[in-house]
Amino acid sequence: MGGSPSKDPVTPWSKAEILGPYVVTSVQHAKVDVVFLHGLTGHREKTWTAEGETEPWLKTLLPKDLPTARIITYGYDADVLHLTRVAGQNTIREHAKTLINDLSALRTDTVGRPIIFVVHSLGGLVIQEALQICTNPNDEAQSDLLSSTRGVAFLGTPHAGSDLEKFATAVINIVRIAKNPNKKLLGVLRRNSEILANIKDGFLTMVMRRLQDRQNSLRPIELHAFIEEQPVDFLKRRVVEPDSAKIPGYNYDTIPANHMNMTKFSTASDLGYQRLLNRLKRWIGDEIKDDDSIKSQHVNQLREKIGERCPTLDYSKFLPQIALSDIEGSLEWFVNSSEYGAWKRADSSKLLIHGQRGDGKTVAMSYVLKCLDLEHPFGRQRDIASIFCSSKNSELEMVSSLACQLLQKNNIRTTVERQIVRILKSEHGVHLSDLWNLLKSLIETTELETILLIDGIDKLDKHERSSFLRNFHQIGQEVDGKSVPMRVLISSETRGDIMEELAHYSVIDRDKERRGTSLEKRF
Structure with a gap:
């Protein structure tokens, strides 16, 4: 049972502040946190709002279909030039650290609650970097975020396996639709794409290591890619091509929209919404079943251990x-x-x-x-x-x-x-x-x-x-x-x-x- 929706007022746009976490819909005794993270030049609510709508589908559609979930969207100032730098302010690493701190503060009273992330475009690299930072065993709040993460749904995030050229091309395409870059900026992006690729590679290595090593009861992190089906007119191609969006060794779905519109759904019958929803429902359903199974197993094992004394x-x-x-x-x-x-x-x-x-x-x-x-x-x-x-x-x-x-x-x-x-x-x-x-x-x-x-x-x-x-x-x-x-x-x-x-x-x-x-x- 999911509990009743919170009575706290939730405005369609948080006008005074567009950065940090924003609880779109809360329920009493939620089973899971679902966190949405936008990409370059995105907005924590507008990114998830269809044209002609005044409210994000995170509020109008999703709460009815995921009644056990607390729905959170996160905003950050994703500057094109600074985001792809190696170090300094407003880099992916700085945004990742801020994301970790903000979510940890929000979850002070819900430590251990499972988390599912839904990320768009280069926001996927921010969450990948954040979860790698959380491998620090000396910070309990960070460790909780990592151990509580059950799945990440990537919408139009470049992966491209070991092909750095495809990865760099996808990054440049993403920047082109966010800003009209000059040749100098394109050169910087191509050079720094190797840094971004290292974030992606390190994250996938961590996920595979966790899958292989089940010690300390850490559960695998599920991954799923969603691929844009339609091209952007002025590029005359898809921003992130299928070969780049796919995650090696993992399943994927397609969304019948271009890179910018693949996050915008008008009705519950939209095919892209149904495909994303089905994935989230599967993860949440598996989480509840796994929790019950592990709980029963722990109780029985603990009783046996105590019975020895x-x-x-x-x-x-x-x-x-x-x-x-x-x-x-x-x-x-x-x-x-x-x-x-x-x-x-x-x-x-x-x-x-x-x-x-x-x-x-x-x-x-x-x-x-x-x-x-x-x-x-x-x-x-x-x-x-x-x-x-x-x-x-x-x-x-x-x-x-x-x-x-x-x-x-x-x-x-x-x-x-x-x-x-x-x-x-x-x-x-x-x-x-x-x-x-x-x-x-x-x-x-x-x-x-x-x-x-x-x-x-x-x-x-x-x-x-x-x-x-x-x-x-x-x-x-x-x-x-x-x-x-x-x-x-x-x-x-x-x-x-x-x-x-x-x-x-x-x-x-x-x-x-x-x-x-x-x-x-x-x-």
Whole structure:
């Protein structure tokens, strides 16, 4: 499910500023970012707008056909003379660096979300250079952009294999339609085309290396070329000929338009639009399927790894399911309490229920779980994990159960994926600290609210319980510091050490509630 479109106003042209990223259409809980990048002398919206239209098809057509995608278009000042220089301002490398920084800032809260790029003309070289810069392992934001990239669709971008002359000719043709170059500029372009060709070659080498080396769970980057079918009148030829536009070893499609108009679609029935859309849908569909498959594989492998240390761990010991009609009358002390009401309304809240054995705490916890399920029966609006504690549980088992439940429900982010791979590859077994870090990352990187229900914390061994609560409090503080929504509900028999450990929680005292009810009945 894609979620509903954002209510933020989006104007057809961003008049005040035409540079940098521009979110054309946003959806809640998007599955993928689709980023559009224009070529020489292009415009981040007009490049994608058909003649006679007032809005780009990125806004009028694409959101209906890609409901799970956040659609972004990017603008940069592509000066003809400077773009093809080896070094200095406004070169391809400078534009690539700015693109990386701007996209990283835009994706601060969506790290790990897959990205697909759609690029036109020499904009293809900008994205190729950008992704090569992102191979820097010391910059997490850059690494995320690279590892999150799933595909690049090239519209009229020159490749030309190893034929430098064909590549240089394509570059010069592109410049001719953008500017009337003199002989001196043409000479500079021909000499500097070798520099541009090196960008293209380095990118293709990186893509092939990633395809061959599947370590660290990096997925291949899909590539697809779109070739212009029609010539430009004054050139009497196509700007980028098919032999130059094709990517060696990859498939391609054609678009029935010339180089300038191959990015402009009026209706959803335009053949070029349908061909590009089909490619994007295939990539997005494969991404969702791959994500589900890898997620399931990771959960199973992690459980097996944990099982080597905790052979008695039972992942099925969640809170029991109940029928609300059977117990609502006996839970007035809980349902009508101001503390529970505040816990339900808050984005981040922590609540402890304590009392004597057999006085309905587990029933209350099961009631909460059932209510949460009923609120959103057909769609995930939150990530929920629950534990029914026993005296046999260790801290390792507790953290493992919470992490594996969230992992099963969570959209795996790049940071989480890397942590899991490190745990699975470790020759020294599963470390408790690794699992705590994994749990924290799962909570921090989800786009949804996290709710954790822990019933009967008093049943744990005192040493295991104390360590669990201490570490749980630590990650709670770190999560709260990042304003990540998380609610926690814990039940326990009344114990002094537990009350002390959870002194920062709101409290429902079952004994106090019972005494209050008795007094009301008496009077």
